[in-house]
Amino acid sequence: QKEVEQDPGPLSVPEGAIVxxxxxxxxxxxQYFMWYRQYSRKGPELLMYTYxxxxxxxxxxxxxxxxSSKYISLFIRDxxxxxxxxxxxxxxxxxxxxxxxxxxxxxxxxx
Amino acid sequence: xxxxxxTPKYLVTQMGNDKSIKCEQNxxxxxxxxxxQDSKKFLKIMFSYNNKxxxxxxxxxxxxxxxxxxxxxxxxxxxxxxxxxxxxxxxASSRRTTGDSQxxxxxxxxxxxxxx
Numbered sequence: 001q002k003e004v005e006q007d008p009g010p011l012s013v014p015e016g017a018i019v020x021x022x023x024x025x026x027x028x029x030x031q032y033f034m035w036y037r038q039y040s041r042k043g044p045e046l047l048m049y050t051y052x053x054x055x056x057x058x059x060x061x062x063x064x065x066x067x068s069s070k071y072i073s074l075f076i077r078d079x080x081x082x083x084x085x086x087x088x089x090x091x092x093x094x095x096x097x098x099x100x101x102x103x104x105x106x107x108x109x110x111x
Numbered sequence: 112x113x114x115x116x117x118t119p120k121y122l123v124t125q126m127g128n129d130k131s132i133k134c135e136q137n138x139x140x141x142x143x144x145x146x147x148q149d150s151k152k153f154l155k156i157m158f159s160y161n162n163k164x165x166x167x168x169x170x171x172x173x174x175x176x177x178x179x180x181x182x183x184x185x186x187x188x189x190x191x192x193x194x195x196x197x198x199x200x201x202x203a204s205s206r207r208t209t210g211d212s213q214x215x216x217x218x219x220x221x222x223x224x225x226x227x
Binding site for chain 1: 115144151152153154155156159167201203214215216217218219220221223
């Protein structure tokens with residue numbers, strides 16, 4: 001079993017839809033959970049950062065972490081064509097120098 | 112102001128050649144990384160340097176040699192390039208290595224390497 005599993009998609013939705021992106025993981029030491037957005041031919045950029053379990057909201061984006069289920073989600077409300085990108089989840093543990101990334105989910109929002 | 116920059120953006124070369132990719136960050140961060148992203152978009156850590164010291168060296172062929180002349184720069188030299196080295200290489204930096212909120216990694220724009 002891979003440490004971080006993420007459905008590669010593509011996920012196609014119409015503009016205005018609510019999008020749900022998910023990752024599961026196996027390493028219970030992970031405490032830091034991030035979502036990166038990567039536009040085509042660009043570097044990943046940090047979108048959301050969550051420590052341990054709980055929710056975090058930033059504008060149209062909500063990140064959820066359920067450590068008991070080893071499951072994290074990113075919700076995008078009122079999705080826009082400009083949200084079309086690949087979304088990568090990433091996780092880290094205290095004392096570890098590296099992040100473990102999911103393979104990314106490609107999201108396509110059509111006007 | 113570009114936070115993490117890489118040169119070149121594109122690199123096309125023949126098998127067997129030696130090439131270098133340069134990375135610079137102006138964020139004052141202590142830690143820099145090299146990642147490889149393959150055709151399936153999987154982002155995998157290769158190396159990590161903290162204050163010019165190598166702290167992570169994942170299972171990478173020794174044809175790949177990172178060099179950090181100072182903490183703002185981390186270059187990647189690749190000897191005897193192979194077809195399988197074709198990928199996008201990303202440089203990243205973070206404030207420090209321990210896992211807390213300051214460890215957000217900031218990525219460069221990537222270098223697309225094509226080996227013919």
